[in-house]
Amino acid sequence: MSLRRADEAVTPIIGTVFILGITVAGMAVILLLGAPVLQRLQDEGALRSMAGQLETVRSEVSSLSIPQTAKAPAIAGSGGSISLESGDHIMVTVDMDTNALYRSCDFHVSGWSDFTAVGTSKTEAVTTSGCRTPTVSCTAAAICIRVGYVDTTSGGVVDTPVTFSAGSIVFVSATQTVTADQIWRFRLVTAGVTPVTDTVYAESWLLPTDRLHWFRGSGAGGAEASFEAGAIFLASGGQQYLEADPFIVEKSTMGASPPYLLRVPTLTASPSASISGSSNHDVLLSLLGSDVRVQSETATRIRFDINGPLARPWCDALVLRSSLAALPTGFTYTADGAFPCNSGSSDGTRSVIYVGAASSSATTSCSSTPSTYQCFPFQFSHARITATLQL
Numbered sequence: 001m002s003l004r005r006a007d008e009a010v011t012p013i014i015g016t017v018f019i020l021g022i023t024v025a026g027m028a029v030i031l032l033l034g035a036p037v038l039q040r041l042q043d044e045g046a047l048r049s050m051a052g053q054l055e056t057v058r059s060e061v062s063s064l065s066i067p068q069t070a071k072a073p074a075i076a077g078s079g080g081s082i083s084l085e086s087g088d089h090i091m092v093t094v095d096m097d098t099n100a101l102y103r104s105c106d107f108h109v110s111g112w113s114d115f116t117a118v119g120t121s122k123t124e125a126v127t128t129s130g131c132r133t134p135t136v137s138c139t140a141a142a143i144c145i146r147v148g149y150v151d152t153t154s155g156g157v158v159d160t161p162v163t164f165s166a167g168s169i170v171f172v173s174a175t176q177t178v179t180a181d182q183i184w185r186f187r188l189v190t191a192g193v194t195p196v197t198d199t200v201y202a203e204s205w206l207l208p209t210d211r212l213h214w215f216r217g218s219g220a221g222g223a224e225a226s227f228e229a230g231a232i233f234l235a236s237g238g239q240q241y242l243e244a245d246p247f248i249v250e251k252s253t254m255g256a257s258p259p260y261l262l263r264v265p266t267l268t269a270s271p272s273a274s275i276s277g278s279s280n281h282d283v284l285l286s287l288l289g290s291d292v293r294v295q296s297e298t299a300t301r302i303r304f305d306i307n308g309p310l311a312r313p314w315c316d317a318l319v320l321r322s323s324l325a326a327l328p329t330g331f332t333y334t335a336d337g338a339f340p341c342n343s344g345s346s347d348g349t350r351s352v353i354y355v356g357a358a359s360s361s362a363t364t365s366c367s368s369t370p371s372t373y374q375c376f377p378f379q380f381s382h383a384r385i386t387a388t389l390q391l
Contacts, residue, residue, distance in 0.1 A: 043216055043222060043223040043236070044223065044236065046078040046079055046080065046216050046223060047216070047223040047224075047225060047234060047236055049076075049078050050078050050080070050214045050223075050225045051225055051232065051234060051243050053073075053074075053075045053076065054075075054212065054214075054225055054226075054227045054232045054243075054244075055232065055244060056073045056075075057073050057075065057212060057227050057283060057285075058227060058230065058232060058244055060073045060285060061227075061230065061265050061285060061383070061385065062230075062247065062265075064265075064285065064287040064290075064383060064385065065287070065290060066287065067287050067288060067289050067290065068286070068287065068288075069286070069287055070284060070285060070286040070287070071284075071285045072282040072283065072284050072285070072390075073282070073283055073285070074280045074281065074282055074283075075212075075280070075281055075282075075283055076278055076279065076280045076281075077214070077275060077276060077277045077278050077279065077281075078214070078216065078278060079216055079277070079278050080214050080215055080216030080217075080222075080223075080276070081214070081215050081216070081274055081275070081276045082212070082213070082214050082274065082275050082276075082281070082389065083212075083213050083214075083215075083272070083273065083274035083275075083389070084210055084211075084212060084213075084267070084269035084271075084272050084273050084274075084387055084388075084389050085210060085211060085213055085269065085272055085274075086210055086211075086272075086308075087208075087209045087210050087211030087226075087228045087229075087267070087308055087309065087310065088209060088211075088228060088229070088306050088307060088308030088309065088310050088311060088314065089112070089113065089206060089207065089208050089209075089306070089307045089308055090206075090207050090209065090229060090264065090304065090305070090306050090314075091109065091112070091204055091205065091206045091207070091303075091304070091305040091306075092204070092205050092207070092262065092264065092293075092294075092302070092303070092304060092380055093107055093108065093109070093202065093203065093204040093205075093302070093303040093304075093305070094202065094203055094294050094296060094299050094301070094302050094303075094378055094380065095107055095131070095201070095202045095299070095300050095301040095302075095303075096200065096201060096202065096203070096296045096298045096299050096300060096375075096378070097131070097132070097201040097202070097298075097300065097366075098298045098366040098375070100366075102130060102131055102132060102201070103130075103300060103366075104129075104130035105128070105129070105130045105131035105132075105201065105202060105300070105301070106127070106128075106129045106130055106131070106301060106303070106353075107126075107127075107128055107131055107188050107201075107202030107203075107204065107303075108126070108127045108129070108204075108303065108305075108351075109124055109125070109126050109169075109186045109204045109206070109305075110124070110125045110126075110127070110305070110345070110349065111123070111124050111125040111347075112124055112184075112206060113307040113347045113348070113349055114347065123168045123169060123170050123171070124168065124169040124186075125167060125168055125169075126145060126164065126167060126168065126169055126186070127167060128188065131188060131201065131202060132188065132190075132201055134164050134188060135164070136163050136164055136165055137161075137162075137163050137164070138189070138191040139191065140191055140192070140193060141190065141191060142190070142191050143188070143189070143190050143191075144164065144188075144189060144190075144191050145162065145164045145169060145186065145187065145188055145189075146159060146186075146187040146189050146191070146195055146198060147159070147160055147162045147169060147171075147184070147185070147186050147187075148160060148184070148185045148195070149182050149183065149184050149185070150182070150183035150184075150185070155288075155289040155291055155384070157185055159195050160172075169186075181208055182208070183205070183206065183207055183208070183382075183384075184205070184206040185203065185204070185205055185206075185293075186203070186204040186206075187200055187202065187203045187204075188200070188201045188202040188203075189201065203294055204303075205293050205294070205380070205382070207229075207264060207266050207382065208266065209228060209229050209264075209266035209267055209268075210266075210267045210268055210269040210272070210387065211226045211227060211228035211267065211309075211310070212226065212227040212228075212267065212283065212387065213225070213226045214226070223235065223236045224236075224240075225243075226310060228267075228310060229246060229264050229265060229266060230245075230246040230247040230263065230264060230265050231244060231245060231246040231314070231317070232244035233310055233313050233314075233317075240310070240312065240313040241313060241316075241317075242313060242316075242317035242320075245317075246264070246317075247261075247262065247263035247264070247265070248260075248261070248262050248321070249261040249262075250321075250326075250327050250328060250331070251328075259376060259377035259378065259379065260299065260302065260354070260376055260377070260378045260379075261379050262302075262378075262379070262380045262381070263380075263381045263382075263383065264380070264381075264382050264383070265382075265383040265385055266382065266383070266384060266385065267285075267385050267386075267387040268288075268384070268385070268386050268387065269386075269387055269388075269389075270386045270387065270388050271388075273388075273389040273391065274389075275389060275391055281389060281390050281391065282390040283387060283388070283389055283390070284386075284387070284388040284389075284390055285385055285386075285387055286385065286386045286387075286388075287383060287384070287385055288384040288385065288386060289383070289384045290381060290382070290383045290384075291381065291382050291384075292379065292380070292381050292382075293380045293381065293382045294378060294379070294380040295378075295379050295380075296377065296378045296379075297377050298366045298375045299375060299376055299377070299378035300355070300356075300366065300374065300375045301353060301354070301355045302353070302354040302355070302378065303336075303351060303352070303353050303354075304318055304351065304352045304353075304354075305339070305349055305350070305351045306349065306350050306351075307344075307347065307348055307349040307350075311344060311348060311349065311350045312341060312342075312344070312350060314350065315335060315340075315341035315344075315350035315351075315352055316341050318333050318352040318354075319333050319334065319335050319341060319352055320333075321333050322334075328356070328376070330356045330357040330374060331354065331355065331356040331357075331374075332354070332355070332357075333352050333353070333354050334352065334353050334355075335350070335351065335352055335353075336351035336352065336353055338351070339351035355374070356374030356376070357374065
């Protein structure tokens with residue numbers, strides 16, 4: 001055989017090798033570029049599935065109204081991990097002074113996120129901008145700050161002695177301090193003979209809540225979903241956003257002084273638990289109590305303070321209600337400049353204020369001219385729910 005014929009025989013072999021190499025390289029590139037896309041599509045599908053399941057949980061929570069009743073919605077892991085875990089602390093504050101001199105009152109309790117154990121000395125910061133000026137302690141007829149915690153058995157509020165000085169609440173008894181798992185109430189009042197007969201000008205409730213959390217991790221960043229305090233939040237591609245609103249109604253169609261209705265269901269994990277996989281599990285939800293925390297006909301301002309893993313999306317979602325919700329004329333949700341949504345305060349707390357633009361000529365009381373004064377009826381109810389993840 002000649003050298004030329006030998007070369008001709010080798011050429012097709014080399015060509016075939018080149019074609020195979022190009023094919024393999026092309027498939028590798030397709031897999032390299034396409035696998036993350038496929039993974040993201042799978043994560044998004046699982047996220048949408050979980051969002052629907054959490055909406056079922058939300059609906060069941062909404063229907064719980066009689067203490068000691070229970071619901072048990074089923075939930076599947078969708079290839080991720082489901083857990084009952086610590087969530088945020090949410091403080092709800094309402095100002096309700098009917099006197100036009102204190103229409104701009106902004107009662108604000110802060111500094112509570114650095115929780116300490118019972119028996120450890122603790123103070124809380126309080127600002128009373130535009131409010132009546134509190135004295136050191138609650139003697140009869142004094143303007144003062146009253147503090148109490150919720151008894152977990154009876155659901156009633158137990159008052160604990162404090163003093164107030166230079167913008168700080170100091171607990172008289174070191175065995176009663178603000179701890180992470182307790183519900184606390186702070187009030188600006190004119191003291192009556194007993195706390196029941198106080199005249200209340202502003203009131204704050206600090207609520208701890210656990211959350212039902214789902215996470216599916218992958219090389220593409222994964223996906224997350226959480227049910228907390230009546231709202232559903234989703235996360236994908238590094239962005240967290242609101243999927244289902246909290247239980248808030250601003251009645252913009254009900255006259256010149258529309259009511260504001262707020263219901264906050266808080267979960268207590270019993271016990272904390274986590275499961276993985278795709279199998280179905282029941283979430284046992286039992287209503288311990290449903291209490292009206294605040295009922296006022298003369299609210300002038302509502303403040304939300306949130307601290308925890310979902311503080312940023314909570315803050316963003318509330319501010320967005322100004323553009324998405326049909327709010328009463330003149331009312332808006334605004335982030336507090338000292339506790340903004342993007343960064344929060346030094347301890348990560350975010351704050352949002354709901355208030356109306358009162359007329360500058362509103363010199364009479366809220367009770368006399370509610371629409372000009374921009375005061376409104378406000379009802380805040382709180383449902384305490386134990387949650388158990390059935391393994």
